[in-house]
Amino acid sequence: MKYAVDNRGYYGRFGGAYIPEMLYPNVEELRTRYLDILQQEDFRREFDDLLRNYVGRPTPLYHAKRLSEACNAHVYLKREDLCHTGAHKVNNTIGQILVAKHLGKQKIIAETGAGQHGVATATVCALMGMECIVYMGEVDMARQRPNVERMRILGATVVPATSGSKTLKDATNEAMRHWINNPTDTHYIIGSVVGPHPYPDMVARFQSVISEEMRKQLEEAVGNPFPDYVFACVGGGSNAAGAFYHYLNDEHVNLVAVEAAGHGIHSGESAATTALGKPGVLHGSKTLLMQTEDGQVIEPYSISAGLDYPGIGPMHAHLFDVGRVKFVSATDDEAMKAGIELGRLEGIIPAIESAHALAALKQFEFASDDVVVVNLSGRGDKDLETYIRWGKY
Numbered sequence: 001m002k003y004a005v006d007n008r009g010y011y012g013r014f015g016g017a018y019i020p021e022m023l024y025p026n027v028e029e030l031r032t033r034y035l036d037i038l039q040q041e042d043f044r045r046e047f048d049d050l051l052r053n054y055v056g057r058p059t060p061l062y063h064a065k066r067l068s069e070a071c072n073a074h075v076y077l078k079r080e081d082l083c084h085t086g087a088h089k090v091n092n093t094i095g096q097i098l099v100a101k102h103l104g105k106q107k108i109i110a111e112t113g114a115g116q117h118g119v120a121t122a123t124v125c126a127l128m129g130m131e132c133i134v135y136m137g138e139v140d141m142a143r144q145r146p147n148v149e150r151m152r153i154l155g156a157t158v159v160p161a162t163s164g165s166k167t168l169k170d171a172t173n174e175a176m177r178h179w180i181n182n183p184t185d186t187h188y189i190i191g192s193v194v195g196p197h198p199y200p201d202m203v204a205r206f207q208s209v210i211s212e213e214m215r216k217q218l219e220e221a222v223g224n225p226f227p228d229y230v231f232a233c234v235g236g237g238s239n240a241a242g243a244f245y246h247y248l249n250d251e252h253v254n255l256v257a258v259e260a261a262g263h264g265i266h267s268g269e270s271a272a273t274t275a276l277g278k279p280g281v282l283h284g285s286k287t288l289l290m291q292t293e294d295g296q297v298i299e300p301y302s303i304s305a306g307l308d309y310p311g312i313g314p315m316h317a318h319l320f321d322v323g324r325v326k327f328v329s330a331t332d333d334e335a336m337k338a339g340i341e342l343g344r345l346e347g348i349i350p351a352i353e354s355a356h357a358l359a360a361l362k363q364f365e366f367a368s369d370d371v372v373v374v375n376l377s378g379r380g381d382k383d384l385e386t387y388i389r390w391g392k393y
């Protein structure tokens with residue numbers, strides 16, 4: 001596959017494994033084993049069974065007729081919002097906990113920013129009866145109280161990261177430190193297509209079920225597996241990677257990634273990584289990230305917690321580099337309006353992350369027979385507070 005990771009763990013000039021020496025054995029064990037495990041018959045059977053009977057897959061591909069009229073194209077929504085736990089993230093945590101089992105691990109650690117990945121991880125740990133420790137910045141714990149309590153209800157231990165800015169970056173450092181000290185019995189579940197090789201490739205493979213289903217469902221719905229466009233929002237890039245995966249080599253399918261522009265790309269408060277970012281190392285891989293002249297990571301901002309990330313996965317940095325994926329952005333305002341519009345037109349309140357993908361539809365002139373798929377990565381229940389504070393509905 002033309003855009004696949006190479007055997008050194010790179011996508012073009014991005015990727016690799018930039019990790020402390022002490023972490024090398026853990027990452028190396030995963031690197032040498034993951035492809036074998038993913039191909040094993042009993043792994044496939046258990047993964048497919050849990051996706052179907054626990055997560056609720058395949059998720060519907062819904063023809064949004066009133067939204068289609070408003071956009072002057074045939075718009076379909078890939079309903080990842082209907083997954084158990086309310087978003088696509090569980091596709092990945094199910095896959096990784098099965099990998100952990102195959103590696104003989106008994107404990108799981110994870111880091112979380114907004115708490116969504118922490119909840120998806122705590123969920124699968126409860127499912128498998130495995131011990132779960134989630135590192136979370138102290139500031140994020142205060143901001144995302146309901147998710148902290150969800151994790152605790154599910155039996156996870158939430159450990160506050162109290163250094164630095166007390167947010168995601170610090171939680172990641174704590175999780176890495178834990179993993180260094182507990183290499184033999186613990187697996188670290190990373191929540192997006194980020195981190196050292198092989199994580200970006202492994203997570204993309206788990207999320208690729210999204211476009212695998214899309215191809216079949218489009219074939220059934222319109223007699224052709226290829227849409228004209230696929231839209232997805234990008235935080236780290238896992239739902240986009242899943243939605244694009246089985247179309248990457250079909251160059252006639254336009255792939256659009258939507259970043260969060262916050263208060264505006266040049267406002268100093270945004271998370272529009274490709275517009276503002278430069279190559280650097282973040283979270284164990286070489287990628288594009290928002291940084292100052294002297295390489296300090298710039299704190300990102302977005303109204304949606306899931307897009308509030310200063311980088312993108314190395315696969316996306318490469319797809320941007322070579323022009324295979326078009327990157328656009330939507331501001332807080334545009335996303336909130338698009339989220340409320342979807343509620344009014346289709347009776348679906350989307351996650352504010354997903355609303356960014358919807359907002360980008362307005363930036364395109366479609367032909368009236370174009371087939372457009374929007375990956376609706378999550379549902380809006382978790383964002384009710386933000387919708388209420390926004391108020392304009």
Ligand SMILES: *Cc1c(COP(=O)(O)O)cnc(C)c1O
Nearest residue numbers: 192235236237238239306353378
């Ligand atoms: C976490 C999250 C995202 C962003 O993460 P990606 O890895 O970029 O997909 C998007 N949408 C929802 C609903 C999320 O919870």
